[in-house]
Amino acid sequence: MTLAGRHILVTGAARGLGEVVARHLADAGARLTLADILEEEGRAVADSIAAGFHPVDLRDPDSIRSLAASIDEPLHGLFNNAAIATGIGGIPFDEVDIDTWDRVMEVNVRGTWLMTRAVTPSLRQCGSGRIVNVASDTALWGAPNLMSYVASKGAVMSMTRALARELGPDGIGVTAIAPGILTTESTEYVPKERHALYGQGRAVPGEQSPEDVAGTVAFLLSEDALTLTGQVLPVNRGFVFT
Structure with a gap:
């Protein structure tokens, strides 16, 4: 897979899946702009792979507009990775507070x-x-005690399909990946029992790392992936089939 000549924006690139994907895309020849609310960590990743960096806060529309305005050459791809996942699970749906729901x-x-x-x-x-x-595959199998996150990722799936219809006439392909629980900083709070449930339930047993996902993302950002537009790919080692 080569992405030579393609300029790609990666959000949430300071650590975890975003960082791993950014490094994979750089190895595939892409020119990258990275963005994250974690400015110091994000700049360090960008410097290590000769990428551009711009801080962004997804809760602030002005911050998002500033990021877009800073990109001075056409983009070929967007990896919409930034999200809230840490510290919002393990709570029954009727105990989720409104502030947490709204923030997610x-x-x-x-x-x-x-x-x-x-x-x-x-x-x-x-x-x-x-x-x-x-x-996230949590929105495919209905993970309990994770209502705000599951609902948000279900919305991302629906947006993906609608965007594919709207942007298809412009030659823009829109897809989504739905990974299982990954071994990253954002899942360290998840109980070991939940990690074990996933590991034992996968068709390919064991943990899933961000590296498992990076190659799929690279392909979906390539020119060859247009025929997959609108699809949600459960990249989870066979924990959920669709």
């Missing part, structure tokens, strides 16, 4: 929409734009 929706749903809206004019310029959203 504000970042994971509204932020994904606003980021897509902000960079779509740039994606249209290149004629072969690709958007890859990050959903």
Whole structure:
């Protein structure tokens, strides 16, 4: 897989899945712009792979507009990875507080929409734009005690399909990945029992690392992936089939 000549924006690139995917895309020849609310960590990743960096807060529309305005050459791809996942699980649906619900929706749903809206004019310029959203297989199997996150990722799946219809005439492909629980900083709070449930339930047993997902993302951001537009791919080692 080569992404030589393709300029790709990766959000949530300071650590975890975003960092791993950014490094994989750089190895595949892509020119990268990285973004994250964690400015110091994000700049360190960007410097290590000769990428550009811009801080962004997905709760702030002005911050998103500033990021889009800072990109001075057409984009070929957007990896919509930034989201809230830490510290919001393990709570029954009727005990989720409204502030947590609103914060998760504000970042994971509204932020994904606003980021897509902000960079779509740039994606249209290149004629072969690709958007890859990050959903979750929790929204496919209905993970309990994780209501705000599950609902937000279900919304991302629905947005992916609607965006595929709207942007298809412009030659822009829109897909989503739905990983299982990954071994990253954002899942360290998850009980070992839940990790074990996933590991034992996968068709390919064991833990899933961000590296398992990076190659799929790279393909979906390539020119060859247009025929998959609108699809949600459960990249979870066979924990959920669709």
